[in-house]
Amino acid sequence: MDKEKIKKAVRDILEAIGEDPDREGLIDTPDRIARMYEEIYGGINEDPKKHLEIFFQDEKHEELVLVKDIPFYSICEHHLVPFFGKAHVAYIPKGGKLTGLSKLARVVETVARRPQLQERITKIVADALVDVLNPYGVIVVVEAEHMCMTMRGVKKPGSKTITSAVRGIFEKDVAARAEVMSLINCK
Numbered sequence: 141m142d143k144e145k146i147k148k149a150v151r152d153i154l155e156a157i158g159e160d161p162d163r164e165g166l167i168d169t170p171d172r173i174a175r176m177y178e179e180i181y182g183g184i185n186e187d188p189k190k191h192l193e194i195f196f197q198d199e200k201h202e203e204l205v206l207v208k209d210i211p212f213y214s215i216c217e218h219h220l221v222p223f224f225g226k227a228h229v230a231y232i233p234k235g236g237k238l239t240g241l242s243k244l245a246r247v248v249e250t251v252a253r254r255p256q257l258q259e260r261i262t263k264i265v266a267d268a269l270v271d272v273l274n275p276y277g278v279i280v281v282v283e284a285e286h287m288c289m290t291m292r293g294v295k296k297p298g299s300k301t302i303t304s305a306v307r308g309i310f311e312k313d314v315a316a317r318a319e320v321m322s323l324i325n326c327k
């Protein structure tokens with residue numbers, strides 16, 4: 141990441157909105173933002189699939205695995221303000237291709253740390269699991285609140301957007317899909 145370019149751009153924006161970038165409270169802001177961007181945009185050149193390469197082939201578990209309530213923070217690509225919420229990732233492993241539970245959360249994190257659309261996060265996470273683990277099925281559900289809909293624009297605080305991506309057997313097996321959805325919804 142080009143930190144010097146970010147610092148200059150932030151300084152330019154502060155000036156453009158009529159602020160004094162040299163006043164005490166703002167003098168270090170360009171540098172702070174450059175460091176923050178390395179963190180919150182750290183997923184831009186990362187392949188989320190890399191997290192899934194660790195399998196536990198010995199376990200012959202071919203039943204549902206669901207990690208739910210994975211918190212995430214992302215940045216809306218239209219307004220560059222945060223949207224955040226929870227992701228739920230479920231899959232049915234095939235041929236013993238189990239991945240570490242934390243790796244599912246790592247996939248979500250990598251994909252979220254980019255200027256994003258909620259739909260795209262949902263799709264990329266689901267497709268990463270399909271590509272690497274080749275499971276019987278995958279369901280990814282993402283629920284989020286978008287600051288661009290709460291602090292500005294239409295101003296609807298509390299509204300939630302829910303997106304889902306369904307792959308493999310869950311596409312046809314309505315009962316299996318409903319079971320996962322009810323597990324996601326049970327508190």
Ligand SMILES: Nc1nc2c(ncn2[C@@H]2O[C@H](COP(=O)(O)OP(=O)(O)OP(=O)(O)O)[C@@H](O)[C@H]2O)c(=O)[nH]1
Binds near residue numbers: 216217257289292293
């Ligand atoms: N589909 C989708 N839309 C999003 C997401 N994040 C933000 N948006 C929407 O992107 C749209 C951008 O619309 P524009 O009309 O170009 O921008 P705008 O004039 O700021 O729109 P308003 O937010 O309605 O004031 C808005 O409707 C946002 O709510 C997302 O993750 N997925």
Ligand SMILES: [Zn+2]
Binds near residue numbers: 221
């Ligand atoms: Zn937005």
